């Protein structure tokens with residue numbers, strides 16, 4: 001059975017992006033999904049001096065290994081001030097110090113959600129431009145605006161967005 005990893009680009013314990021990740025993962029058929037949490041991979045803030053003095057922390061190696069061993073990635077990015085959250089950017093920076101081809105060409109479903117109307121559009125734009133330099137194979141992008149209105153009881157309640165996500169999941173699964 002194929003095995004994917006799924007995670008939110010957030011370290012919030014109440015992450016809405018993690019909620020979306022869990023729901024999206026539940027739509028996959030006959031796929032082994034490992035849901036990861038950035039809080040389980042705590043890292044010091046990246047700095048050249050830290051790296052020189054102490055090397056690259058084990059948790060960055062561990063996360064990168066999870067990507068390498070997976071058949072695909074579901075990632076939902078939270079947006080802070082129009083960009084990646086500090087927690088995600090930090091992990092990303094550390095991993096790129098180990099391996100520039102950070103995403104190993106694994107099929108990726110890239111998502112984002114926010115309480116507001118743009119659904120993480122700015123961070124998704126940044127990621128779509130940048131990730132390909134790190135061998136990302138983005139097969140689908142899905143954005144859910146107004147999380148509070150469109151998501152309840154563990155699932156998307158707006159039918160149009162639900163159909164859109166199901167189509168994206170189908171495409172993602174076809175690429176695994």
Ligand SMILES: Cc1cc2nc3c(=O)[nH]c(=O)nc-3n(C[C@H](O)[C@H](O)[C@H](O)COP(=O)(O)O)c2cc1C
Nearest residue numbers: 010012014015016017078079080081082114115116
């Ligand atoms: C420091 C900070 C900056 C934020 N900036 C944005 C933003 O630029 N765009 C946006 O849509 N939401 C922004 N938000 C709201 C987040 O989208 C919201 O907190 C959301 O729950 C984050 O996703 P998460 O729950 O998965 O961590 C910001 C929140 C914080 C705390």
